[in-house]
Amino acid sequence: MSTEPTARAWVEIDARALRRNLQRLRAEVGDQVALIPMVKADAYGLGASEAVRALEPEAPAGWGVATVDEGLALRAMGVVRPIYVFAPVTHVDLSRALRGGLIPTLSNLHDVDAWIQAQGGSSEAPFSVEIDTGMGRAGFPAAGVAAWAPQILARIGATGPGVAAVGATGSASRGLGWLGVFTHLHSADEPGLKGSATVHSQISTFRAALAVLDPLCVEARHPRLHRHFANSAAAMRFPEALQEMDAVRPGIFLYGGGVGEGAPEPEAVVAVRARVIRVAKVPPGTPLGYGSTYQSQGQETWATLGIGYGDGVPRALSNRGSVLVRGVRLPIIGRISMDVTVVDSSELGPLEVGEVATLVGASERNRIALSEVAEQAGTIHYEVLTGLTRRLPRVWSHVDSAES
Ligand SMILES: Cc1ncc(COP(=O)(O)O)c(C=O)c1O
Numbered sequence: 001m002s003t004e005p006t007a008r009a010w011v012e013i014d015a016r017a018l019r020r021n022l023q024r025l026r027a028e029v030g031d032q033v034a035l036i037p038m039v040k041a042d043a044y045g046l047g048a049s050e051a052v053r054a055l056e057p058e059a060p061a062g063w064g065v066a067t068v069d070e071g072l073a074l075r076a077m078g079v080v081r082p083i084y085v086f087a088p089v090t091h092v093d094l095s096r097a098l099r100g101g102l103i104p105t106l107s108n109l110h111d112v113d114a115w116i117q118a119q120g121g122s123s124e125a126p127f128s129v130e131i132d133t134g135m136g137r138a139g140f141p142a143a144g145v146a147a148w149a150p151q152i153l154a155r156i157g158a159t160g161p162g163v164a165a166v167g168a169t170g171s172a173s174r175g176l177g178w179l180g181v182f183t184h185l186h187s188a189d190e191p192g193l194k195g196s197a198t199v200h201s202q203i204s205t206f207r208a209a210l211a212v213l214d215p216l217c218v219e220a221r222h223p224r225l226h227r228h229f230a231n232s233a234a235a236m237r238f239p240e241a242l243q244e245m246d247a248v249r250p251g252i253f254l255y256g257g258g259v260g261e262g263a264p265e266p267e268a269v270v271a272v273r274a275r276v277i278r279v280a281k282v283p284p285g286t287p288l289g290y291g292s293t294y295q296s297q298g299q300e301t302w303a304t305l306g307i308g309y310g311d312g313v314p315r316a317l318s319n320r321g322s323v324l325v326r327g328v329r330l331p332i333i334g335r336i337s338m339d340v341t342v343v344d345s346s347e348l349g350p351l352e353v354g355e356v357a358t359l360v361g362a363s364e365r366n367r368i369a370l371s372e373v374a375e376q377a378g379t380i381h382y383e384v385l386t387g388l389t390r391r392l393p394r395v396w397s398h399v400d401s402a403e404s
Pocket of ligand 1 (some may be wrong): 038086184230231232234249250251252253
């Protein structure tokens, strides 16, 4: 546990566990598949610059983000590996992506035109194409591949004089122009049949699109497209489905979030801690918090913690979540406020102001898992992590792999 003496609350991130989760995932998918860790949304709320630094020794094939600003921020940090923007962006942003050397995702022919226009008519800057196999939020329709793929190839001059020009500049080698195609699965972490049936159906739709696309590329003398579909859950639960795929795009598993039934659990990466800032003994019937949704049952001791929904603690944990102090579980009572949360610490006897409570993570021999918090709050662990606000300092340990 961090000693953060001055913070009222903070987030601890264990970079060693982050690296080990990536190594675990790599062992599952095999060495022939490239890793593109997702560091969007500030590495799921934890801090992209440290996440990139921590994972850099693992030599990923690139980094995945969702916005051009996120990609440019990585460039500003000195990141030189490929940066993929795996979500549609506006056409104004395409020009910014080009200037930052980012690899955008194009989802329709207007995007392709805008990307070429941003290059002043050239088409050498790399881009990915998303194929929609059922997610419905982005991408060219899988069913229409025979119609749109030749249009892209024609626009980028993959046939006729374009090939000669491309060849002359050496840019026909993989990595320039139309670089790859990917799809995104909507239910890879769903339990039971629903998950696996839809996963297999999306994958076969993707493969069917590739079966149309590949000969078109051969015919147009365009290099083989880089291909991928797997998020963490698909990589960990269906590694056998990855044959002929070139990469995976893991996010949540790296950051310690479970990916559904049957998959190995990742190591915990994150802990959320807060200090006790007030302790009070209260008589029976004392009302507590906004809406007075809790009254003491008898003589009770209440500990006020310096953390609230303004820090990202889900307000849905009011009157139902718990925290650990000295390894003992204490219930959250009353409504969580913006800045503070109150727990019933009667069971522990007098607490000291300044003692540390754990909202997520380990405390002595006990632990509150991220998934437990998400479930109790009626949400997903992604939202718990990305909801942690900037008010909480991020305290990273072992960022440099040589650190023990
Ligand atoms: C396109 C894309 N690929 C990969 C991921 C990573 O997913 P996960 O965090 O479930 O591994 C995401 C995250 O939402 C995504 O949008």
